[in-house]
Amino acid sequence: MPGLPAFVIAYPAIDPVAIAIGPFALRWYALAYIVGLVLGWRYVVWLCRGESAFKRSDVDDFLVWAVIAVVLGGRLGSVVFYNLDYYLERPLEALYIWRGGMSFHGGLIGVAVAIVLFARQRRIAVLRLADPIACATPIGLFFGRLANFVNGELYGRPSTAPWAMVFPAGGPEPRHPSQLYEAALEGVVLFVLLALAWRRRAWRERPGLLTGIFLTGYAVARGIGELFREPDAQIGFLAAGATLGQLLSLPMLAAGLYLIWRGAARPLAARP
Numbered sequence: 243m244p245g246l247p248a249f250v251i252a253y254p255a256i257d258p259v260a261i262a263i264g265p266f267a268l269r270w271y272a273l274a275y276i277v278g279l280v281l282g283w284r285y286v287v288w289l290c291r292g293e294s295a296f297k298r299s300d301v302d303d304f305l306v307w308a309v310i311a312v313v314l315g316g317r318l319g320s321v322v323f324y325n326l327d328y329y330l331e332r333p334l335e336a337l338y339i340w341r342g343g344m345s346f347h348g349g350l351i352g353v354a355v356a357i358v359l360f361a362r363q364r365r366i367a368v369l370r371l372a373d374p375i376a377c378a379t380p381i382g383l384f385f386g387r388l389a390n391f392v393n394g395e396l397y398g399r400p401s402t403a404p405w406a407m408v409f410p411a412g413g414p415e416p417r418h419p420s421q422l423y424e425a426a427l428e429g430v431v432l433f434v435l436l437a438l439a440w441r442r443r444a445w446r447e448r449p450g451l452l453t454g455i456f457l458t459g460y461a462v463a464r465g466i467g468e469l470f471r472e473p474d475a476q477i478g479f480l481a482a483g484a485t486l487g488q489l490l491s492l493p494m495l496a497a498g499l500y501l502i503w504r505g506a507a508r509p510l511a512a513r514p
Contacts, residue, residue, distance in 0.1 A: 250416045251407040256392045274389035278382030279309055285378045289440060295370040300360075304371075307360050311352035312382075313339065319348010323490065324474055346383070347490045369449035369501075376456035377436040383460075384429025391421035398423075398470045412472070420471040427463035435459055448508050454501025461495035464488070 261268040283305045290301055320343040321329045321336045329336045357375065361368040390396045397409040398418025406416035439445050439455055446452065468485045477486050 251405060253394060253407045253409050255410075258393055270392045271389040274385040275312070275382070278385040279305065279312070281385075282375075282378035282381045283308075285381060286374045289374045289377060293374075296364065296366045300364055300366065300371075304356075304360055304375075307356040308353060308375075311356035312349045315352015315355075316344035316346070316349035319345030319351065323348065323486065325476065328476075346386075347494075350494070367449060369453060373446070373449060373452040374440075376453040377433075377440055379456060380429050380433035380436065384425050384433070387421050387425035387429060391419065391425070396421055397472055399472050401470075417472065418470040420467060423470055424463070424467040427467055428460060432456065432459045432463060445505075448505040450501040450508075451505030454498045454503075454505055457494045457498030458502060459498075461491040461498060464491045 256270070258269050258271065259267045260270045260273050283301070287298065287301050290296070290298075317336070317339050323345055325343070353375070354372075357372050358368055360366075361371045394409050394411055397412045398406075398420030400406075400415040401418045402416070403418065405419065407419055408414065408416050436452060436456060436459070439452055465488050468487045471485070471487070473479055473485045480486060480489060
């Protein structure tokens with residue numbers, strides 16, 4: 243094809259099923275969620291060692307809340323944001339989570355609601371609980387994007403880059419492996435940024451500041467990643483060439499900048 247690179251990287255055909263024992267099959271996508279949640283939980287435990295705002299048991303108990311919030315919020319977000327017309331005609335299929343279809347923005351809303359409810363029940367300051375959870379979230383994002391790559395979904399736009407590859411569901415054109423770009427930006431880069439921020443006691447002692455950094459950082463990373471990612475076929479490009487992922491990230495950007503401003507303006511000694 244004219245304009246295509248002479249050498250094209252073939253997509254590595256990876257079996258989406260990680261483990262199969264008889265009728266039981268564990269897919270890489272499900273495994274990514276499990277590993278992300280477990281490692282995120284252990285990282286929050288490590289970050290909060292010596293933290294007096296809440297107990298170790300609070301962190302352990304919140305893991306159950308987080309699992310429910312991620313699954314319900316992620317699925318509901320996928321249904322409402324990306325395929326509402328389809329599921330209005332087939333409402334029962336909205337319950338078929340084993341067929342895939344999860345939204346990070348929906349999962350974020352679910353976890354935010356869970357944090358507020360859990361914090362109120364345990365009499366914990368909401369932002370004190372939110373900050374370490376925000377620092378751990380890139381772990382799940384990293385594994386989730388790798389799972390997207392394994393599934394050959396959410397691939398990038400056509401590209402002539404030497405590392406472009408042909409995805410089975412993406413037609414004959416080589417495309418950006420945008421899932422790997424997002425794994426690097428939303429996962430690795432954002433994790434390192436938040437880890438460095440957590441090490442600064444002056445930042446850690448201003449509740450909401452780290453959550454603001456996460457929200458802002460994710461919005462920027464997602465906005466960049468969407469420049470290389472193929473828009474969902476049923477939605478396409480929106481106003482001014484923007485994608486739905488970029489538009490959904492704008493409220494995150496606004497909330498993140500507000501929390502950074504609020505946290506930076508708060509006296510160091512002040513605790514909610």
